[in-house]
Amino acid sequence: MFFPPERMATAYDRSATLFDPRGRILQVLYARKAAEAGTPSCGLLFNDGVIITGKRKMSVLLMPNRKVFQVDDNIIATFAGYSSDGMFLVENAREYAASLRFVYGSEKPDVYVVARYISSIMHQATLYAGLRPLGVSIILGGVDISGPRLLFSDPGGSTVSWRAGVIGLNAKKGEKFLEEILKMNSPEQLTFDDAVKYAIAAILIALGTASPPIEIEVGYVKRDSPATIVTADHPSIAKLYEEAKKIFEEWKERISVSEEKEESEEEEHS
Amino acid sequence: MAFDNEMKNKLIHGTTTVGLVFKEGVILGADRRASAGYLIASKRAVKIHKITNYIAMTISGAVADAQVLVRWLQTRAQTFKLNVERDPTVLELVNLLSNVMHSYFKRLIPFVNHFIVAGVDATGPHIVFLDHAGSMQEEKFIATGSGSPIALGVLEDGFRDDLTRDDAIKLVLTALRSAILRDVFSGDGVDLVIISREEGFQRLSPDEINKHIKLSYIETYT
Numbered sequence: 001m002f003f004p005p006e007r008m009a010t011a012y013d014r015s016a017t018l019f020d021p022r023g024r025i026l027q028v029l030y031a032r033k034a035a036e037a038g039t040p041s042c043g044l045l046f047n048d049g050v051i052i053t054g055k056r057k058m059s060v061l062l063m064p065n066r067k068v069f070q071v072d073d074n075i076i077a078t079f080a081g082y083s084s085d086g087m088f089l090v091e092n093a094r095e096y097a098a099s100l101r102f103v104y105g106s107e108k109p110d111v112y113v114v115a116r117y118i119s120s121i122m123h124q125a126t127l128y129a130g131l132r133p134l135g136v137s138i139i140l141g142g143v144d145i146s147g148p149r150l151l152f153s154d155p156g157g158s159t160v161s162w163r164a165g166v167i168g169l170n171a172k173k174g175e176k177f178l179e180e181i182l183k184m185n186s187p188e189q190l191t192f193d194d195a196v197k198y199a200i201a202a203i204l205i206a207l208g209t210a211s212p213p214i215e216i217e218v219g220y221v222k223r224d225s226p227a228t229i230v231t232a233d234h235p236s237i238a239k240l241y242e243e244a245k246k247i248f249e250e251w252k253e254r255i256s257v258s259e260e261k262e263e264s265e266e267e268e269h270s
Numbered sequence: 271m272a273f274d275n276e277m278k279n280k281l282i283h284g285t286t287t288v289g290l291v292f293k294e295g296v297i298l299g300a301d302r303r304a305s306a307g308y309l310i311a312s313k314r315a316v317k318i319h320k321i322t323n324y325i326a327m328t329i330s331g332a333v334a335d336a337q338v339l340v341r342w343l344q345t346r347a348q349t350f351k352l353n354v355e356r357d358p359t360v361l362e363l364v365n366l367l368s369n370v371m372h373s374y375f376k377r378l379i380p381f382v383n384h385f386i387v388a389g390v391d392a393t394g395p396h397i398v399f400l401d402h403a404g405s406m407q408e409e410k411f412i413a414t415g416s417g418s419p420i421a422l423g424v425l426e427d428g429f430r431d432d433l434t435r436d437d438a439i440k441l442v443l444t445a446l447r448s449a450i451l452r453d454v455f456s457g458d459g460v461d462l463v464i465i466s467r468e469e470g471f472q473r474l475s476p477d478e479i480n481k482h483i484k485l486s487y488i489e490t491y492t
Contacts, residue, residue, distance in 0.1 A: 069352075070352050071352070072348070072352075073348075091353060094348075094349050094352050094353060095349055098345035098346075098348050098349045099345065101341070101344065101345050101348070102341050102342055102344075102345045105341065
């Protein structure tokens, strides 16, 4: 059969079990794109645990949705991308964490083990024809016997341990902010209040607007207390949200100034 | 049926556990002796297990079977809670457990246990008795184990619908005491758990139990 040259190049995206000549699996890249189009979520380690924030979908017509999910007493999760795929993974994570309790009697199921299990489900979908990769990135955060852990899984099936990270739309912008923060403080120096502030600010930066607190969900696990998931208008978080908003405004200004500078420099060069 | 008698004998060996409904919630009590024939295998066995913040169960019969089922039920309750976003009701958990026990009973490899599953949920306080075949029976008060005939007599005599917390504790302690004094396979002290709507699962400390024993003019457990 004859294919014109462009057609040949794109035919490699027909299957998730096929490499293209450059060594990429295009369906996985597309799945990653789907994940990058989801509403942003952020994960951040601090000295006493881990925080996950996310923007939930809100409208007058919608009943309140969730963005941050509890997987076990000591594990929380969030995802960006197709929510059906995400819920499928979260439910599997819950079952698996519960099975770790049953089989090993673990009081705090190991976050890495659960994350690996989730990743292996995503990986399976890149190995067999007839399956499609899952269009979500997922963050698993928790505290286990080895301390606070934060793990990111993507449609390719990798599991990476991060200090802080953002997934979903404009993740890069949020991560740039977190990079600045973590250059100055290591997670061991971040207090809970600071971490909540920065994690909310990272979401606002990725969103580009200061979403109302009811739309921001904050989940956290500390060393000695089980997972808690609240919205940013909760009394314990509301004040921190206001500070996060300030940080966001300042950052926005800084970025726009530096962007202008870059533009004017470019003009000078030209 | 020989099978039935054998089963009955196995079940009846060891343990007295009691449960009753009172004004604010439910209360569960159990002795702490684990026996293996005429040997006391343990003097500090735990026979009341927490399933959720508002549901607990007592175990009697084969310890291994019971512990596996407790662990299994804990995981089911946990995933239920997370997926459905509410606590399971007592009857939901009993149904679940009953299905498992009945299916193994029908395959002739039964779990050799009697359970009391008790707790407070949206529909009020519940005490449910569950046997090795999977039958379930909701009760106001119940006892299981080898000491149950003795304990049941005391409960039958002392139970009223409007027991206060202190009266309920006293009644449970009295029932357990009678069973411990007359049943060879029960003894070594007691464990008490109270579940109320306000405070959820509470395991009474030995000090608290001793305080109530003194209040109830019961001097010693033998």
